[in-house]
Amino acid sequence: GQSLEQPSEVTAVEGAIVQINCTYQTSGFYGLSWYQQHDGGAPTFLSYNGLDGLEETGRFSSFLSRSDSYGYLLLQELQMKDSASYFCAVSPGTDDKIIFGKGTRLHILP
Amino acid sequence: DGGITQSPKYLFRKEGQNVTLSCEQNLNHDAMYWYRQDPGQGLRLIYYSQIVNDFQKGDIAEGYSVSREKKESFPLTVTSAQKNPTAFYLCASSIRGREAFFGQGTRLTVV
Numbered sequence: 001g002q003s004l005e006q007p008s009e010v011t012a013v014e015g016a017i018v019q020i021n022c023t024y025q026t027s028g029f030y031g032l033s034w035y036q037q038h039d040g041g042a043p044t045f046l047s048y049n050g051l052d053g054l055e056e057t058g059r060f061s062s063f064l065s066r067s068d069s070y071g072y073l074l075l076q077e078l079q080m081k082d083s084a085s086y087f088c089a090v091s092p093g094t095d096d097k098i099i100f101g102k103g104t105r106l107h108i109l110p
Numbered sequence: 111d112g113g114i115t116q117s118p119k120y121l122f123r124k125e126g127q128n129v130t131l132s133c134e135q136n137l138n139h140d141a142m143y144w145y146r147q148d149p150g151q152g153l154r155l156i157y158y159s160q161i162v163n164d165f166q167k168g169d170i171a172e173g174y175s176v177s178r179e180k181k182e183s184f185p186l187t188v189t190s191a192q193k194n195p196t197a198f199y200l201c202a203s204s205i206r207g208r209e210a211f212f213g214q215g216t217r218l219t220v221v
């Protein structure tokens with residue numbers, strides 16, 4: 001089977017840094033993506049890692065280790081508007097399929 | 111502006127009825143997807159399509175059907191065989207499975 005594991009909830013303080021981990025077990029692997037979803041809204045794309053290493057986009061960074069089947073999303077200088085659910089997603093093969101984890105609810109305290 | 115349009119935003123269905131959810135994109139993407147999201151849950155893949163006139167079942171395809179007659183359109187029919195259809199349905203498209211763009215979703219409620 002194919003599965004992605006990420007923590008169900010994470011709590012952090014405004015202005016701090018938080019890391020959301022994702023481990024995956026899939027039959028194949030082409031890349032790991034991250035998405036943000038606010039309550040009642042649609043998911044929006046944050047980042048994609050096809051190769052090992054760190055990708056940085058403003059306050060958000062994403063890391064991938066293919067040998068460990070592991071990645072994380074790093075959010076810096078947390079703002080209250082970052083309170084949302086964050087999903088990791090894997091493209092397991094050449095057929096453009098995308099499967100999602102169950103999501104991590106990020107709570108930010110003032 | 112390019113994007114994905116889902117309609118309607120809210121849909122009510124009587125038990126035993128089939129309903130069709132619309133999804134249209136003008137991003138020129140080959141791949142399109144349908145996901146189901148239940149409260150507090152992740153996105154579960156119903157169907158996906160790599161190209162016109164071809165589609166594949168996802169993890170929860172039972173009780174659903176799709177068609178892909180045009181590149182821009184990927185409608186989802188929720189049939190009466192789907193025993194628990196009340197959920198938030200999300201349509202998406204992507205370039206080669208890398209970055210998915212989502213519509214605003216359709217909330218389906220069985221009454």
